[in-house]
Amino acid sequence: xxxxxxxxxxxxxxxxxLDLLRAFGMTTIFGNPGSTELPLFLDFPSDFRYILGLQESxxxxxxxxxxxxxxxxxxxxxxxxxxxxxxxxxIFTAHKNRTPMVITAGxxxxxxxxxxPFLFSNQATELPKPYVKWSxxxxxxxxxxxxxxxxxxxxxxxxxxxxxxxxxxxxxxxQCEPVLPRVVSQAMRPDPQVLGLIxxxxxxxxxxxxxxxxxxxxxxxxxxxxxLAERHNAAVWVAPMSGRCSFPEDHRLFxxxxxxxxxxxxxxxxGHDLVFALGAPAFTYHVEGAGPHLPxxxxxxxxxxxxxxxxxxxxxxxxxxxxxxxxxxxLARPVPANLAQRALxxxxxxxxxxxxxxxxxxxxxxxxxxxxxxxxSIVVEEAPSARSVMHGYxxxxxxxxxxxxxxxxxxxxxxxxxxxxxxxPEKKVIALMGDGSSLYSIQALWSAAQLKLAIxxxxxxxxxxxxxxxxxxxxxxxxxxxxxxxxxxxxDFTALARGQGCDAVTVSDPAQLALxxxxxxxxxxxxxxxxxxx
Numbered sequence: 001x002x003x004x005x006x007x008x009x010x011x012x013x014x015x016x017x018l019d020l021l022r023a024f025g026m027t028t029i030f031g032n033p034g035s036t037e038l039p040l041f042l043d044f045p046s047d048f049r050y051i052l053g054l055q056e057s058x059x060x061x062x063x064x065x066x067x068x069x070x071x072x073x074x075x076x077x078x079x080x081x082x083x084x085x086x087x088x089x090x091i092f093t094a095h096k097n098r099t100p101m102v103i104t105a106g107x108x109x110x111x112x113x114x115x116x117p118f119l120f121s122n123q124a125t126e127l128p129k130p131y132v133k134w135s136x137x138x139x140x141x142x143x144x145x146x147x148x149x150x151x152x153x154x155x156x157x158x159x160x161x162x163x164x165x166x167x168x169x170x171x172x173x174x175q176c177e178p179v180l181p182r183v184v185s186q187a188m189r190p191d192p193q194v195l196g197l198i199x200x201x202x203x204x205x206x207x208x209x210x211x212x213x214x215x216x217x218x219x220x221x222x223x224x225x226x227x228l229a230e231r232h233n234a235a236v237w238v239a240p241m242s243g244r245c246s247f248p249e250d251h252r253l254f255x256x257x258x259x260x261x262x263x264x265x266x267x268x269x270x271g272h273d274l275v276f277a278l279g280a281p282a283f284t285y286h287v288e289g290a291g292p293h294l295p296x297x298x299x300x301x302x303x304x305x306x307x308x309x310x311x312x313x314x315x316x317x318x319x320x321x322x323x324x325x326x327x328x329x330x331l332a333r334p335v336p337a338n339l340a341q342r343a344l345x346x347x348x349x350x351x352x353x354x355x356x357x358x359x360x361x362x363x364x365x366x367x368x369x370x371x372x373x374x375x376x377s378i379v380v381e382e383a384p385s386a387r388s389v390m391h392g393y394x395x396x397x398x399x400x401x402x403x404x405x406x407x408x409x410x411x412x413x414x415x416x417x418x419x420x421x422x423x424x425p426e427k428k429v430i431a432l433m434g435d436g437s438s439l440y441s442i443q444a445l446w447s448a449a450q451l452k453l454a455i456x457x458x459x460x461x462x463x464x465x466x467x468x469x470x471x472x473x474x475x476x477x478x479x480x481x482x483x484x485x486x487x488x489x490x491x492d493f494t495a496l497a498r499g500q501g502c503d504a505v506t507v508s509d510p511a512q513l514a515l516x517x518x519x520x521x522x523x524x525x526x527x528x529x530x531x532x533x534x
C-alpha cells in the first residue's frame with residue numbers, strides 16, 4: 001500500500017488572511033463594523049490598526065486617499081448590502097480614480113443564507129458592479145484567502161481599481177491551508193512598434209502639444225514626462241477633469257487646463273499639428289458638443305494604461321501600458337537634430353492679482369493660501385465651482401501634492417484628506433472644500449480629530465451650490481431665473497467641526513485672512529477654517 005501523504009498544516013481563515021495582508025503591506029483596515037464583520041476582529045493583532053469612519057462612504061474615501069498616497073492597495077471592511085450601498089458613491093469615485101482597493105463585505109452565515117436572513121446581501125457580487133474590477137463570494141470558506149490574494153493582484157494590476165470579496169460571517173473560524181504571497185507583475189510595457197509610431201510623430205511635428213492626465217502622477221511618471229516635454233519643447237495642457245497634478249504649473253511649457261467641452265478644446269489646441277494624450281482620455285466631455293475632436297491639421301497619438309479608453313478614442317494611434325515605462329522608452333530613443341530648432345510655445349499669460357473686497361473673492365482666498373503654503377504641502381480639493389479659479393491662483397508644482405475626484409461625485413475629498421494625512425504624516429495636508437461638497441462626508445472631521453491629524457480644512461462658504469448655478473445657462477436658464485434646491489443658508493461649519501472634536505475658526509475680514517490661515521497651517525491639530533466668499 002502506498003502511504004498517504006501527510007495532511008498539510010492548517011490555520012483559520014482569519015489567520016491566513018491576516019498573514020496575507022501583512023505580506024501585502026496592508027495592516028491598516030478602514031471600516032465601519034457591522035455584526036457580520038465581528039469575527040474578523042477577534043483577538044485583533046497588535047501590528048494592525050483599525051481606522052473607524054462614521055459612515056461607509058467616509059470609510060472608502062479615507063481608504064482612497066491612503067491608497068493613492070502610499071501607492072499600494074488599501075484594505076476596506078464594509079457591512080453587507082446596506083454598508084456597500086452607503087459606500088457606492090465613493091466606490092464609483094475609486095473606480096474613476098483608478099485607486100487600488102480590496103473591499104471586503106460581510107455576509108450572513110452560510111447555514112442561513114437559503115432563508116433570506118436579516119441583513120444579508122442578495123447577489124452580493126452583483127451589487128458593486130460595474131464599478132469594481134472583480135467581485136466574488138467564494139464557494140467555500142476555505143477559498144477566502146485565495147480570493148483575497150487574487151483580489152489584491154487584480155486591484156494592483158493596471159489599470160488599477162477597487163475589487164470586492166463578500167465573506168460569510170462563519171467563514172473566519174474555518175480551517176484552511178495557508179496561502180503564500182506571490183510576485184505578480186503590475187505593469188505592462190507598451191508595444192514597441194506602436195511607441196515607435198508615437199515617437200516618429202513627436203519627432204516630425206512642428207508644434208506638438210502634450211495633454212497630461214491623472215495616470216502620469218499615478219504611475220510616478222512626473223519626472224519622465226517633464227523631461228519628454230522639455231526635449232520636444234511641447235506645450236503641456238491638463239486633460240479635462242483630471243484628479244491629479246501631472247506637470248508643474250509654474251513651468252515655462254505649461255499651457256493651462258482644458259475644459260470638458262469639445263468645441264473649447266479644439267479652439268484651445270488650435271495651431272498644434274500633433275496632440276499627445278499622455279495618461280489621459282482623448283477627451284472627457286461634460287456636455288453635448290459637435291464638430292471635430294481635434295483642430296484642423298492636427299493628428300492624435302495616445303499612451304494610456306486602460307485598453308477601454310484606448311478603444312473609444314475617436315481617432316489616432318493609441319499605445320496601451322504603463323505610462324512610466326512607455327515614456328522611459330520614448331526617452332531612450334536618440335534625440336533628432338531638428339528638435340534643437342523647434343520654437344518654444346508662447347508663455348501662458350498670468351492672471352491679474354486678486355484684490356481684497358468686503359466679501360472676499362475665491363481668487364483672493366486662494367492667492368493668499370498660495371503665498372503661505374509650503375510647495376510640498378498636499379492639497380486635497382473638492383470645490384467644483386472654485387476649480388477654474390484655483391487653476392489660476394493656487395498653482396501645484398510638485399508630484400504627489402494634489403488629489404481630487406475624477407468622477408465628479410461629491411463626498412470624496414474630505415475623507416480622502418484624512419487618508420492622505422495618515423499615509424504621509426510628515427507633510428501638511430490642506431483640504432480645500434466647497435460648503436456644499438463638505439456636507440456629503442462631514443463625519444470625516446471626527447476621524448481627523450480622533451487620529452490627531454494636522455489637517456487644515458478650508459471651507460469656501462458661498463452658501464449655495466454655485467457649480468449648478470453657473471452650469472444652469474447650458475440648459476436654458478436665463479439670468480434671474482430661480483433654480484430650485486441650490487441655496488444653502490444658515491449652516492455653521494465651525495459648530496459642526498467643534499461638535500466632532502475639531503478646532504474651528506471663521507474669517508470674513510480680508511485683513512485677517514493671512515493671519516488666520518498662517519495659524520491654521522501651523523496648527524498641530526486638525527482645524528477647520530470657514531471663509532465667507534462671494
